[in-house]
Amino acid sequence: MKYLSDRWVRRLSNFKNVVAFTLGNKVRAKSFVITTLVIAIILSIVVNLPYIISQFSSDEVDKLGFIESNVPQVSAELKDYFDTQENSDIKLVSYPDAGSAEANEKALKDAMEAGEIEGYLDFVQPEGSAFPSVVIKSEELLDSMSGAVSAGLNQIKMEMVLQDAKLTDAQREMLFAPVDVSTVQISATGGAGSVGDGKTPEERGLAMGLVYALIIVLFMGVMISGQLIASEITAEKSSRVMEVLVTSVSPLTQMFGKIIGMLLVGLIQIGVYVVVFLINLGLPHNSEMLSEMNIDLSAIDPMLLVYAVIFYFAGYFLYATLFAAVGSIVSRTEDLGQAVMPITFLSLAGFYIAIFGMTTPNATFIEVSSFIPFFSPFIMFLRIGLSDPALWEVLLSIGILFGSIFLFGWLSARIYRTGVLMYGKRPSFKELRKAMKAYKL
Amino acid sequence: MNPLVVDKVVKQYGEHTAVNGISLEVGQGEIYGLLGANGAGKTTTMRMVLGLIYPDGGSIRYNGKPYSKDQLRNMGYLPEERGLYPKVKIKDQIIYLAQLRGVDRKTADRNLKVWLEKFNVPEYYDKKVEELSKGNQQKIQFIAAVIHEPQILILDEAFSGLDPVNVELLKTTVKELRDAGKTILFSTHRMEHVEELCRNITILHRSNPVLQGNIKEIKKQFPKERVMVGIDGTLTGLDKLPGVKQVIQHENGFEVKIDNAGAAQGILAHAMSQGEVTRFEVKEPTLNEIFIRSVGEKIE
Numbered sequence: 101m102k103y104l105s106d107r108w109v110r111r112l113s114n115f116k117n118v119v120a121f122t123l124g125n126k127v128r129a130k131s132f133v134i135t136t137l138v139i140a141i142i143l144s145i146v147v148n149l150p151y152i153i154s155q156f157s158s159d160e161v162d163k164l165g166f167i168e169s170n171v172p173q174v175s176a177e178l179k180d181y182f183d184t185q186e187n188s189d190i191k192l193v194s195y196p197d198a199g200s201a202e203a204n205e206k207a208l209k210d211a212m213e214a215g216e217i218e219g220y221l222d223f224v225q226p227e228g229s230a231f232p233s234v235v236i237k238s239e240e241l242l243d244s245m246s247g248a249v250s251a252g253l254n255q256i257k258m259e260m261v262l263q264d265a266k267l268t269d270a271q272r273e274m275l276f277a278p279v280d281v282s283t284v285q286i287s288a289t290g291g292a293g294s295v296g297d298g299k300t301p302e303e304r305g306l307a308m309g310l311v312y313a314l315i316i317v318l319f320m321g322v323m324i325s326g327q328l329i330a331s332e333i334t335a336e337k338s339s340r341v342m343e344v345l346v347t348s349v350s351p352l353t354q355m356f357g358k359i360i361g362m363l364l365v366g367l368i369q370i371g372v373y374v375v376v377f378l379i380n381l382g383l384p385h386n387s388e389m390l391s392e393m394n395i396d397l398s399a400i401d402p403m404l405l406v407y408a409v410i411f412y413f414a415g416y417f418l419y420a421t422l423f424a425a426v427g428s429i430v431s432r433t434e435d436l437g438q439a440v441m442p443i444t445f446l447s448l449a450g451f452y453i454a455i456f457g458m459t460t461p462n463a464t465f466i467e468v469s470s471f472i473p474f475f476s477p478f479i480m481f482l483r484i485g486l487s488d489p490a491l492w493e494v495l496l497s498i499g500i501l502f503g504s505i506f507l508f509g510w511l512s513a514r515i516y517r518t519g520v521l522m523y524g525k526r527p528s529f530k531e532l533r534k535a536m537k538a539y540k541l
Numbered sequence: 542m543n544p545l546v547v548d549k550v551v552k553q554y555g556e557h558t559a560v561n562g563i564s565l566e567v568g569q570g571e572i573y574g575l576l577g578a579n580g581a582g583k584t585t586t587m588r589m590v591l592g593l594i595y596p597d598g599g600s601i602r603y604n605g606k607p608y609s610k611d612q613l614r615n616m617g618y619l620p621e622e623r624g625l626y627p628k629v630k631i632k633d634q635i636i637y638l639a640q641l642r643g644v645d646r647k648t649a650d651r652n653l654k655v656w657l658e659k660f661n662v663p664e665y666y667d668k669k670v671e672e673l674s675k676g677n678q679q680k681i682q683f684i685a686a687v688i689h690e691p692q693i694l695i696l697d698e699a700f701s702g703l704d705p706v707n708v709e710l711l712k713t714t715v716k717e718l719r720d721a722g723k724t725i726l727f728s729t730h731r732m733e734h735v736e737e738l739c740r741n742i743t744i745l746h747r748s749n750p751v752l753q754g755n756i757k758e759i760k761k762q763f764p765k766e767r768v769m770v771g772i773d774g775t776l777t778g779l780d781k782l783p784g785v786k787q788v789i790q791h792e793n794g795f796e797v798k799i800d801n802a803g804a805a806q807g808i809l810a811h812a813m814s815q816g817e818v819t820r821f822e823v824k825e826p827t828l829n830e831i832f833i834r835s836v837g838e839k840i841e
Contacts (some may be wrong), residue, residue, distance in 0.1 A: 107610065107611075110610075110643065113640075113643075114641055117637065117641055118641075121633075121637045123635070124633070125629060160632050232654060235622045274746045313687060335626075336626075339623070339624065339625065339627055340620055340622045340623060340624035341625055341626055342624070342636075342687075343593070343618070343620045343622075343637075344620060344624045344625075344638060344685060345641070346593055346619060347591050347592070347593060347613060347616065348608065348638060348642050350640035415797045448805045521588075521593060521594070
């Protein structure tokens with residue numbers, strides 16, 4: 101501080117005041133606290149949803165009835181199959197033959213109504229020695245049920261054929277052993293740092309999930325904070341507090357103070373969500389599930405997180421300066437929605453191209469988009485996470501991004517300086533340029 | 542050297558000249574009146590003094606120095622329209638505004654409490670602006686302008702929208718600030734306030750300064766053209782006297798418009814011959830009349 105001139109000390113202290121005021125007003129607002137809490141609760145529920153569902157469904161066994169005499173060589177085998185299986189969701193219950201097809205059906209339906217069984221199986225033996233077909237009759241159609249029954253029947257059919265074929269044990273074992281195919285994504289040219297040096301399917305899935313989550317966080321962060329910046333500035337204008345502010349603190353300090361203040365608000369919010377998310381994942385039942393699914397969070401490439409932070413900041417600043425500029429030229433809050441539309445579309449476009457690119461990260465369209473400043477925060481990040489761009493590509497994209505932040509920041513600051521004191525209808529570009537000249541900018 | 546010197550300042554917006562060569566000087570402990578109809582250029586002049594916009598010609602000097610950001614801390618501004626955050630607590634926003642002008646938090650808080658006490662509204666400390674009436678918002682706005690103890694005060698239509706009690710309260714406060722040595726630039730279109738508060742004035746009309754100077758001097762330039770006569774009994778034949786232009790009968794006397802000051806003596810003699818004169822006054826023109834005359838003549 102000692103080496104700074106008085107002027108800079110003052111500017112810095114004003115900047116600090118603007119940041120603190122913006123931050124304080126937002127964070128202490130009831131709406132902010134409530135929104136953050138609600139989203140944190142929703143997040144907790146979503147993270148625990150698989151566990152909650154499994155708690156409700158795991159101990160339920162569906163019972164299916166069948167008539168003993170109905171194709172017995174298959175139905176009895178199927179009953180055995182389910183009986184001997186561990187943790188089977190399905191049990192078969194046999195009912196004696198009541199004499200006629202109608203009487204059988206009535207007996208089974210009565211059993212259904214009495215709650216003994218969920219449904220029943222009707223085996224149909226076609227002409228000749230073909231394997232019988234099965235109809236599952238139930239009040240609710242459950243795919244999982246037909247899947248389990250079909251798996252059981254396949255097994256029985258296989259056994260029946262194998263018995264006729266008279267294979268050796270070794271042959272049988274080989275036949276039943278699953279074929280091992282796995283995919284590893286590799287780099288042919290040498291990628292950006294350690295990212296994308298080759299990923300197993302699990303790593304790839306993890307990266308996919310992470311990229312998806314971070315792109316949504318970036319999009320939401322940019323949109324929500326940006327809108328807030330614009331609407332706060334417009335509110336300051338329409339309440340004329342701007343006139344008092346501009347006489348106290350330079351517009352540039354004010355604009356960037358606001359942008360940084362909002363950035364901090366956003367980061368606090370994201371921080372809360374990340375902590376809530378990690379706490380939830382750390383719960384014993386969830387970490388068990390993760391290890392069952394072969395997901396190891398420590399396998400996340402730290403470089404990917406570093407890039408996430410870089411692109412979050414860069415994307416935020418690029419969009420935030422634009423939002424601030426638009427906020428400064430609008431006089432009434434009602435007009436703001438329409439005025440920010442172009443920026444909203446720009447970020448929506450970037451977001452959707454990124455979502456589309458999740459499955460085709462190497463498409464030419466995606467590669468080109470990853471250098472366009474308003475898209476690159478989403479898309480270059482996607483490429484780093486899911487594909488393997490060369491280091492120079494990443495650096496070029498970040499360079500272009502920083503360059504445009506500088507350019508648009510400078511332009512926005514000029515617009516802001518002029519815009520904050522212009523009232524009445526939204527000025528056209530021509531009027532704005534004229535006003536800038538009048539203000540000697 | 543006067544604290545605030547405006548020298549031949551010109552402001553143009555494209556083809557339109559908003560302020561055309563205004564010059565004025567405001568001394569320490571003085572309230573300077575800037576008069577004019579709506580759109581005459583008062584607010585533009587004030588904005589230039591505040592450095593919100595830069596003049597296209599001429600110069601403005603503060604204590605002999607040109608405009609710089611440092612001057613901002615020396616100035617307090619009360620805008621014509623309310624300029625406060627509707628949804629922020631008064632203590633938060635006033636302290637914030639004070640901090641932006643270089644007052645530390647503690648001092649700002651103390652000053653705010655003193656001012657609220659002075660305006661008899663200490664309970665507003667924790668309230669939001671939107672909860673207050675328009676007149677009370679104006680009090681808070683006034684506090685925002687003076688919280689950092691500025692040397693130069695710019696008050697744009699300070700008393701608009703206030704009831705008579707609060708006008709009186711703010712007027713007294715402005716006078717106190719003047720007596721404490723502040724330099725005050727004051728704009729209004731309410732002439733009675735100007736006559737009470739200001740030493741010097743400038744009347745702006747359509748961007749041009751049309752009349753300028755000490756109020757007393759200005760009044761002297763305009764002839765005394767009005768005579769008030771009170772009398773017991775009746776008074777007739779006034780309109781036949783030389784120099785009398787018009788006679789208006791009021792509830793408790795007569796108002797006589799004359800075309801030269803000498804005619805007043807004739808009226809007095811005439812009145813005394815008809816009854817006992819209870820009141821006789823040769824009136825100076827009111828500022829209102831001067832204003833209308835100087836602005837009106839230009840319109841024709």
